[in-house]
Amino acid sequence: MARQFQPRMATGSDLLEGDVVYFTSAGNWSRRIEDAALAVNPDAAANLLSRASAFPNAVVGVYLVEAALDDRGRAAPAHFREVFRTRGPSNYPQHGRQAEREHV
Amino acid sequence: MYDYTDFDRAFVQGRVEEFRDQVERRIAGSLTEEEFLPLRLRNGLYLQLHAYMYRIAIPYGTLNSRKLRQLAMISERWDRGYGHFTTRTNIQFNWPKLRDVPDMMAALAEVGMHSIQTSGNCVRNVTADHFAGAAADEIEDPRATAELLRQWSTDHPEFAWLPRKFKIGITAAPHDRAATKTHDIALRIVRDAAGAVGYEVSVGGGLGRTPMIAKTVREFLPKAELLPYIEAILEVYNLAGRRDNKHKARLKILVHEIGIDVVRARVEAAFEERLAAFRGVNPGLLAEIEAAFAPPAFVALPTEDYARAHAEDPVFRSWVDVNCVAHRRDDYAIATISLKPIGGTPGDATAAQMRLVADLAEAYAHDEVRVSHEQNLVLPHVPRAHLPAVHAALQEVGLATANVGLVSDIIACPGMDYCSLATARSIPIAQQIAETFADLDAQRDIGPLKIKVSGCINACGHHHVGHIGILGLDRAGVENYQITLGGDAAEAAAIGERAGPGFAYDEIVPAVERLIEAYLDHRLEPGESFLEAYRRLGAAPFKAALYPPEERSDAA
Numbered sequence: 001m002a003r004q005f006q007p008r009m010a011t012g013s014d015l016l017e018g019d020v021v022y023f024t025s026a027g028n029w030s031r032r033i034e035d036a037a038l039a040v041n042p043d044a045a046a047n048l049l050s051r052a053s054a055f056p057n058a059v060v061g062v063y064l065v066e067a068a069l070d071d072r073g074r075a076a077p078a079h080f081r082e083v084f085r086t087r088g089p090s091n092y093p094q095h096g097r098q099a100e101r102e103h104v
Numbered sequence: 105m106y107d108y109t110d111f112d113r114a115f116v117q118g119r120v121e122e123f124r125d126q127v128e129r130r131i132a133g134s135l136t137e138e139e140f141l142p143l144r145l146r147n148g149l150y151l152q153l154h155a156y157m158y159r160i161a162i163p164y165g166t167l168n169s170r171k172l173r174q175l176a177m178i179s180e181r182w183d184r185g186y187g188h189f190t191t192r193t194n195i196q197f198n199w200p201k202l203r204d205v206p207d208m209m210a211a212l213a214e215v216g217m218h219s220i221q222t223s224g225n226c227v228r229n230v231t232a233d234h235f236a237g238a239a240a241d242e243i244e245d246p247r248a249t250a251e252l253l254r255q256w257s258t259d260h261p262e263f264a265w266l267p268r269k270f271k272i273g274i275t276a277a278p279h280d281r282a283a284t285k286t287h288d289i290a291l292r293i294v295r296d297a298a299g300a301v302g303y304e305v306s307v308g309g310g311l312g313r314t315p316m317i318a319k320t321v322r323e324f325l326p327k328a329e330l331l332p333y334i335e336a337i338l339e340v341y342n343l344a345g346r347r348d349n350k351h352k353a354r355l356k357i358l359v360h361e362i363g364i365d366v367v368r369a370r371v372e373a374a375f376e377e378r379l380a381a382f383r384g385v386n387p388g389l390l391a392e393i394e395a396a397f398a399p400p401a402f403v404a405l406p407t408e409d410y411a412r413a414h415a416e417d418p419v420f421r422s423w424v425d426v427n428c429v430a431h432r433r434d435d436y437a438i439a440t441i442s443l444k445p446i447g448g449t450p451g452d453a454t455a456a457q458m459r460l461v462a463d464l465a466e467a468y469a470h471d472e473v474r475v476s477h478e479q480n481l482v483l484p485h486v487p488r489a490h491l492p493a494v495h496a497a498l499q500e501v502g503l504a505t506a507n508v509g510l511v512s513d514i515i516a517c518p519g520m521d522y523c524s525l526a527t528a529r530s531i532p533i534a535q536q537i538a539e540t541f542a543d544l545d546a547q548r549d550i551g552p553l554k555i556k557v558s559g560c561i562n563a564c565g566h567h568h569v570g571h572i573g574i575l576g577l578d579r580a581g582v583e584n585y586q587i588t589l590g591g592d593a594a595e596a597a598a599i600g601e602r603a604g605p606g607f608a609y610d611e612i613v614p615a616v617e618r619l620i621e622a623y624l625d626h627r628l629e630p631g632e633s634f635l636e637a638y639r640r641l642g643a644a645p646f647k648a649a650l651y652p653p654e655e656r657s658d659a660a
Contacts, residue, residue, distance in 0.1 A: 016131070016202050018156035057133040061151060079581055081153075081520060084529075088154050089521035091449045091531045095184055095199065096154045 008045040009036035009075045010052035011085070012062035020085045020097065021059055022075070023052035029059055031097070033086050036075035038067055105166055105472065106251050106396035108216040115258070116213045119220060123147050124206035131203065146226070148219030149205055152524045158183075158200045159222040160212060164232035164250040164274075165193035165475040169462035172473055174215040176455035176462070182208050187458070189443060189451040191515060191564055192271075193231050193475040194222055198522055220258065225266045227257035227338075233275040233282045234476035237397060238484035240432045243293050243301060245397040246276040249330065252385065252393055256331055263338050267345030268353035270338070271310070278595065283477055285309045285597035286569060288355045289337060290318040302326045307337055307367065308359030309597075311563035316356040317597045319364040321371060329375075332382040336375035340367065400470035405489035407435055413492040422544065423495050423506040428486075437488050439469075441481040441498060442505040442513060446542045450516040450534050451479030453503075460501045464494050477566075478515055478554075480508065510547040511555060511620065512538035515566055519559025519576060520583075526559035528576025528583040528609075533557050536613045541620075550620060552633045554593070569593035571635045572619060573600045574612065585612040587619075589646055590638045601643060603650055615650055622649035 010023035021029040022036035030036070039045035045064055052062050068078040077083040088096015108116070126143050129135040135143075144150075148159035160175070167175075175195060179187050182204045183197040190196055200208060212218055221228055230250045237245040253272060257263065263270075273284035276293035284290035290306040303325045309318030325333050337355075344362070346352040359367050414421050428437040441461060443451050453461075461481055465473045468490035474482035486494060498504040507513050514537060517523065519530030534557050541547055556570030560577075567573030573588035584606040591600030607615045620634075626645050627637045638646065 013151055015137075018151055018200075018202065019154060056137060057131075060137045080583060081578075084520055085153055089198075089531075090529060091521055091535065 005041055006066040006078070007038040007040050007069070007075075008048065008064045009033075009038060009067040010048050010062060010064055011036070011082075012052070012059040015058055015060050023048065023059075023062075027051065029055070033077065034070070034074040036067065038069075038075055039064075105168055106247075106393060109392075112216065113213070116216070116218045116220075119147070119218060120206060120209045120213050123209060127202060127206050142224065145223040146221070147205075147209070148222035149200075149202075150223065150524075152198070152522050153520070153526075154522065155199045156202060156205070157522065158197045158205055158208060158219065159190070160195050160197070160217060160219045161222050161229045162193050162195060162217075162475050163254050164230055164236070164247045165234050165477075166247060167473040167475065168471045169466040169473070171215045171217055172458050172462040172465070174211060174217070176458035178208050178211050179458070180455045181211075186452055186454045188449070188518065189453065189475050189479050189481070191477050191479060191517070191566055192222075192229055193234070193477055194229055195475070196518075198518075223269075225268050225270075226264055227253075227260070227266075227270045227272065230254055230257070231271075231273045231282055231287075231477055233277060233280075234474040234482050235281060235429070235438050235484060236276065236474075237399060237472075238431050238436075238438045239277050239281075240430045241279055242275075242277040243295060244276050245399075246274040246291070246293055248394045248397045249291065249293070249303075250274050251396070252330070252390070253334070255393075256334075262335075263342060266338070266342055267347045268350070268355075270341070270355070272334075280593070280595040280597070281476075283566065283569065283593035283597075285318045285595075286311055286315075286566065286593060287318060288341075289334065294324065296324045300326065303330060305333065305337075307371075308356040308364070310354050310356040311566060311568050312354070313351060313561045313563075314354075314357060314360070315563065315568040315599045316360060317599060318356075319359060321364065321368050328384060329379060329382075331385060332378035333371075333375050335378050336371045339374045339378075340370045344370075400472070400485055402433055402436065402470075402485070403487060404435060405487045407488045410488040410491055417492075419506075420492060420495050422548075423504055424491060426506040426510065426544075426548065427508045428491065431485065435488055437486050437491060439483045439486045439491065439494060440476070440508045441483065441503050442508050443480050443503075444507055444513050444538065445502055445505045446507075446512055446538045447535050448502075448538075449531050450514055453481070454501075457501050457503055460497060460503070464497055468494055478513065480513070506544055507547055509552050509554070510544075511541045511550050511553045512547060513554075514538060515554075515556040515570070517558050517560075517564035519557070519565075523559060523564075525562060526576070527561070527578040528559050528585065530557040530559035530565055530574075530576055533574060533576070533585065533609075533612060537616055540613055540617060549630065550624070550634070551630065552635075553620075554635075555616070556591075566593060567591070568599045569597065570600060571638070572616060574616075577606065579606065583609045585609070587612075587615065587650065589619075589643055590635065592635060603643065603647055605651075618649040618652075619646055622646055 025037035273287035274291040306318035516534035520526035558565030588600030
């Protein structure tokens, strides 16, 4: 039996800042993973990647990755690499996204 | 040290303007990312997990106070006020903005620095013994050769697009402190039976997914014939290296596939042709390079106060005994400044620490600083009379940890805390091991031990040549750490053997503790090091400690 399709999100790096961004359902980019658009089947995922790849001079290294859902059904990181990308380096809590997340 | 000539300055300045133009065109959208990527990599600019990373070359690990202060300034003005010294003796800044990099590069050029060839499929920064020019056991300063190779390799048109990256390491001492045998070309300066100075040349070393120790291709190469011989090696590699498969593209694979004897025959044939056409290195240029590495003007200072401090102050004594080694002059010492404070990030230094080291080098140590591949800094020429002042100043900024060569002096790559290639974190593992063995007296009892941690198979953390090597992997979406045992980066270079199944993130540090307990239980006497005990006993007692029987049955 085919494995159930895991939702995907599109993420990449901001060309100028180099930091992590997520493609939203509004068709733009956000620095908050909660804003990431979710694709729930393979066709939607291909479509999401195609739409997210339309900003080659703003966002680079765009890829699809499996997403988990938080308790409000919003995108959350599934793999530990993506968890670290939402935070920053574990040796310096004052650097990276983790330093700015007190408002979440 | 070697100061840039007008030619060098013009070249580096030209590169700044070229890269500024490339960045502007990328931002304007006239260069695509695909077009820009190889250009930025050739200038040391990577895009990593959280930000760009800018890697700056420190040729043969040699700095002076002016350069180090400029690095401190750059880190504060355009980055986050610290830098990370790497196993290639370079420095990396982890938070630059794309727009700022040309300005950072211009600031480097002001002090004769750059980021050229710190990435890409070209000849990378040449590394040398970090005690060069100071060590009691060396034949001559190997950095003159390293500088010659830097000049020769910079923008060399024939070797700009090699199958893969290419690394050269050099030492002039019988004790290999520069891990030369892990390089594509390992050069060891030696004397022949008649006393003439030349090179023992080995090829095909490298770590990564297929670790290999370099094999000797020429026992003795006369000094004057170095460049045509190196060109012959690169020619053979350039033509026959596997361009079809990135993972098989390094010289080590070619040496492994066709054998060292075939490689030697091809190299010697190519060498014969090149030598016939070689008119020699411009003697004036060579003399200038050699003069740049003449020893500093040593001064004879009384050592009574030093001897008294050593006798009376146990903290100072411990630092001297562990972090300082014999200099070619009795009244001098080579002082290693540990960038491994307990619980800190291996290889990191803040701007304030860089400035303090620059001040000490200028005031007390002939204005020389080195970066070691083990991610520490070195003051290579310190009069013993000045050691107490140097130590006191280092204590003020948290740089006086007396742990060089001990269990907490760990090499760790940036791992998944920064690197986009990483499969697991390295830094927190190193931090936790250091914290577990925080007590410096206990560390001295354990004795010389090199633990090296890599966060992926590319092995920037040199785990294969660690006495204890740790490799972080992604196993089904969870961090998992493999242990290798018995590796050695020194003259008896050896690749460590995999001990067995890996350990989870929270199991790896206790596993290392068990290894060290087993060593303490089994060593013949305190003078027998971990590596010596491993070589005598083999892996069995260590594996037994790593995988106690009850755990083995649980895992089944």
